[in-house]
Amino acid sequence: MSEDHAWLGIGQLASAFREGRFTPTEHLEHRLARIDSIDPQLCAFIRLDREGARRAAREAGARFAAGKPRGPLDGVPIGIKDVIDVAGLPTNCHSRLMPGGPATKDAAVVAALRAGGAVIVGKLATHEFAIGGPSFDLPYPPARNPWNFDHHPGGSSSGAGAAVAAGLVSGAVGTDTAGSVRNPAGACGVVGLKPTLGALSRAGVFPLAWSLDHVGVLTRSVADARLLHCAMGGHATALHRAIKGLRIGFVRHFHNRDMIAEPETAAALDRVASALEAAGAQVVPVELPPLDLFATINRVILQAEGFALHAANLRARPMDFAATTRAALLPGAFTTAEDYLTAQRRRSEVFAAVEAVFAAVDVLLCANSMEPSCRIDDPAEIARSYMLNARAPFSVTGHPALAMMAGLSAMGLPLSVQFAGRLRDEGTLLSVAAAWESAMGPLPRPPITR
Amino acid sequence: MDDDRFYEPALAQGLAVALEHCPDAVAAAFALVIRQRAILGVCTDPAIEPFVLDPAR
Numbered sequence: 001m002s003e004d005h006a007w008l009g010i011g012q013l014a015s016a017f018r019e020g021r022f023t024p025t026e027h028l029e030h031r032l033a034r035i036d037s038i039d040p041q042l043c044a045f046i047r048l049d050r051e052g053a054r055r056a057a058r059e060a061g062a063r064f065a066a067g068k069p070r071g072p073l074d075g076v077p078i079g080i081k082d083v084i085d086v087a088g089l090p091t092n093c094h095s096r097l098m099p100g101g102p103a104t105k106d107a108a109v110v111a112a113l114r115a116g117g118a119v120i121v122g123k124l125a126t127h128e129f130a131i132g133g134p135s136f137d138l139p140y141p142p143a144r145n146p147w148n149f150d151h152h153p154g155g156s157s158s159g160a161g162a163a164v165a166a167g168l169v170s171g172a173v174g175t176d177t178a179g180s181v182r183n184p185a186g187a188c189g190v191v192g193l194k195p196t197l198g199a200l201s202r203a204g205v206f207p208l209a210w211s212l213d214h215v216g217v218l219t220r221s222v223a224d225a226r227l228l229h230c231a232m233g234g235h236a237t238a239l240h241r242a243i244k245g246l247r248i249g250f251v252r253h254f255h256n257r258d259m260i261a262e263p264e265t266a267a268a269l270d271r272v273a274s275a276l277e278a279a280g281a282q283v284v285p286v287e288l289p290p291l292d293l294f295a296t297i298n299r300v301i302l303q304a305e306g307f308a309l310h311a312a313n314l315r316a317r318p319m320d321f322a323a324t325t326r327a328a329l330l331p332g333a334f335t336t337a338e339d340y341l342t343a344q345r346r347r348s349e350v351f352a353a354v355e356a357v358f359a360a361v362d363v364l365l366c367a368n369s370m371e372p373s374c375r376i377d378d379p380a381e382i383a384r385s386y387m388l389n390a391r392a393p394f395s396v397t398g399h400p401a402l403a404m405m406a407g408l409s410a411m412g413l414p415l416s417v418q419f420a421g422r423l424r425d426e427g428t429l430l431s432v433a434a435a436w437e438s439a440m441g442p443l444p445r446p447p448i449t450r
Numbered sequence: 451m452d453d454d455r456f457y458e459p460a461l462a463q464g465l466a467v468a469l470e471h472c473p474d475a476v477a478a479a480f481a482l483v484i485r486q487r488a489i490l491g492v493c494t495d496p497a498i499e500p501f502v503l504d505p506a507r
Contacts, residue, residue, distance in 0.1 A: 296486050303483075315468075326472060330475055330476060333460065343490055
């Protein structure tokens with residue numbers, strides 16, 4: 001029975017609660033049973049709040065019984081990445097360096113979710129301080145990929161991707177500074193939306209790099225991504241019923257010149273383009289600055305801002321960080337003001353280049369990850385493959401971007417595609433993603449096998 | 451890394467503990483910053499040019 005409940009999305013749950021098919025409490029118990037069954041191996045959650053979730057579900061049930069639900073999130077189980085404050089629970093950032101006391105106040109996005117009646121189930125695994133990679137030298141184990149527990153789930157919103165893909169929650173809130181929502185969305189085969197920079201409040205979110213940090217959402221459908229985004233204060237127009245006439249710029253050079261995608265990924269991207277053309281869109285080739293420039297701008301800014309935040313601990317107790325976190329943050333020690341300001345100046349240049357392309361197209365289509373996720377126990381392979389992505393451009397420019405499944409590899413792991421939209425036009429971005437989702441059919445379900 | 455040009459800048463940045471426990475990570479961080487400068491177009495000191503010319507470092 002918990003299997004049936006596992007795959008219900010936000011929109012489906014709202015209907016079920018309204019029609020009285022089951023209550024939020026009954027649904028939550030199925031989810032908690034599934035978490036108890038799967039999560040000891042999946043490690044998506046680092047902390048559950050059973051009592052708080054049960055209380056919230058009872059209150060939502062009472063509202064439905066009274067015919068006064070608060071909205072589409074009322075009674076829906078949601079997970080929160082452990083860099084985002086949830087009142088009463090510690091924000092550990094998956095690190096031994098955090099003090100560990102409970103947060104006294106909800107982050108603004110969590111407060112908005114609670115106001116909408118969402119059931120906050122617990123805190124989800126992340127890479128330490130939302131940077132680095134899956135680590136085995138931290139107080140909490142790294143999350144694993146539901147499609148194959150021996151593979152990593154992407155990151156840094158790793159628990160968010162794993163939990164949504166495994167049907168433990170209907171949606172999750174993550175953060176994205178250099179692709180940390182879109183990477184796990186692609187690796188785990190779900191939908192990950194990084195909205196326009198600043199669209200969602202970062203109040204109460206532990207920062208990584210304040211000029212790059214975004215809050216984003218992970219769900220099992222495009223429509224649910226819109227619902228969750230809007231429930232937290234984001235704006236997105238209703239999904240268009242058709243994309244006929246939209247112009248979609250295909251950035252092929254990201255995956256066939258700047259980096260070389262695996263053939264399965266390249267073929268999947270071509271299938272997406274063909275499906276969108278069949279749906280009536282016009283797909284045209286476009287050229288952007290090279291990926292290496294975007295990625296370097298992204299890294300230099302992140303290193304400088306991240307080091308400034310963690311300098312005291314990196315100087316006094318560097319060995320208390322995970323090795324991957326140290327490696328990612330230490331370059332900031334050598335980054336000069338000239339480096340940082342040059343990166344910010346070049347950021348303005350590439351932003352203008354992307355804006356110029358958006359004058360002629362409505363949405364961009366490009367690669368997300370160049371290959372499916374690798375094994376989680378192979379640090380060298382993780383370090384190599386982590387660089388092989390096209391997420392930095394929209395981290396740097398702040399344009400909204402969405403990653404989602406584009407099929408399955410021969411090994412049965414998700415392949416992914418990325419779409420990007422004009423600033424503050426999440427509605428058109430989501431509509432194009434929904435057109436691909438419609439062509440692809442419902443998301444396949446992971447086998448949950450080791 | 452057999453080149454220890456990272457050592458003094460690291461000490462100047464207060465990374466003595468990291469130099470003691472994870473010198474390879476400090477060296478790799480220094481080399482990465484130099485490579486990044488080349489991509490961004492920041493002027494590089496000729497004295498550390500070998501880091502730019504040899505990406506493996």
